[in-house]
Amino acid sequence: MSLNYQSYIVAESSIVGVSGVAGVGVKSLLFSFNFTLAAGQRGEAEIRIDSVSARVSVVPRAGGLRYLARGEFEIPQAFRRQPYGGRSNCLLRVDITDAQLLALEELRGSSGVEFEVQLNGLGHSAQETIPVVDGLRYTVNLTDWAKVLGQLGFADMFVVGVEMPVGSIPDELSSAVKLLRDAQRFLVAGEYELVVASCRQALDSLQTGLERDTEIKSARSERSGRLRDQSKLQRALAILDAVRHYTHLAHHVDENGRAEWYSRKDATMVLTTACALLTSATEWVRRQG
Incomplete structure (x- = not known):
């Protein structure tokens, strides 16, 4: 999927993995993102996207979509078309409660847990600023999900x-x-x-x-x-x-x-x-x- 301004692709986004981390009284899912920056044309007007936020949902085995939480990138994300393109990666942190983890266990399918992440940002050019949206889905298979639960310390509960x-x-x-x-x-x-x-x-x-x-x-x-x-x-x-x-x-x-x-x-x-x-x-x- 990609973050676009009008008909211009600014960055292509992908999720390459999900892990878990347990802090002091908090548990978080970490979504590993890769961004590939699109190469701009010589002489074209400057286009950039910033103020990127994330809304994370789970896809139940019965279908539909259930909201989970908002996510926050560990480093603020801003993209602009560069002459030679480029790449960047970042972690999206999603704080969740024990009750939400239990709910995920009830909602997930036999193949694992399927997440949908909606990225929202603002696209800027010299003429105007408009909202931009990108949606991605990623499935954590059962083997990897068991590892995530272990990282969260949830297996003991x-x-x-x-x-x-x-x-x-x-x-x-x-x-x-x-x-x-x-x-x-x-x-x-x-x-x-x-x-x-x-x-x-x-x-x-x-x-x-x-x-x-x-x-x-x-x-x-x-x-x-x-x-x-x-x-x-x-x-x-x-x-x-x-x-x-x-x-x-x-x-x-x-x-x-x-x-x-x-x-x-x-x-x-x-x-x-x-x-x-x-x-x-x-x-x-x-x-x-």
């Missing part, structure tokens, strides 16, 4: 208030821990069905490691009966059984032969609960030891 077990892990639970760490990576990458499937495997491994099949079956059979008589452990085992039941569809297809679809909310719920159960299970095993 997916399971709010629940920590993975740290320190010495009982041998019988080590496989479950590994599977849940895999699930966390899948969540960052946006592979929500794989999150649920990995959590199901982790819960299967956890149940095997605990060797409490009889108690789980007992908790299941008594779920609708003597609820008041159940201990805290029995209730926790009932939760384990219920979450395993919820994730069962991750390994099957529906009546039309399609795999079950899970949203980010579904995956986050399952991963959060599975992490909490695993953390509790480490305490149960240590008490037994």
Whole structure:
């Protein structure tokens, strides 16, 4: 795309990458811009464009356009037609909140996050000053988007208030821990069905490691009966059984032969609960030891 004054191209603009940076109480997306300055003709009137600002939106997977934020170039941008043209590059900084990052996760498509950046400026000649506009789209694929989330420190926020077990892990639970760490990576990458499937495997491994099949079956059979008589452990085992039941569809297809679809909310719920159960299970095993 290009920034034009009337029929004259002043600068061609392109986005070559997106990264993230976390500051003190602020997170920012950094859009890397390249500008190619058009070569002017000898003797033509001076033309320039300045006061360039940016409006950034996201293109949801369902279509349309959703406004995200205004961006600010780290160096003020001004362009004029030069006899031999030229090149310049600059970073566009877009400050975003945690809530906006969560919204981006909900809006993005399976191929990544697609942004639209609208550049607005003022074009000047000896005769007049007019507004100029340029629009660009750029898609951040899932692999690169996972890197951006890591740069923003956002990956650590997916399971709010629940920590993975740290320190010495009982041998019988080590496989479950590994599977849940895999699930966390899948969540960052946006592979929500794989999150649920990995959590199901982790819960299967956890149940095997605990060797409490009889108690789980007992908790299941008594779920609708003597609820008041159940201990805290029995209730926790009932939760384990219920979450395993919820994730069962991750390994099957529906009546039309399609795999079950899970949203980010579904995956986050399952991963959060599975992490909490695993953390509790480490305490149960240590008490037994």
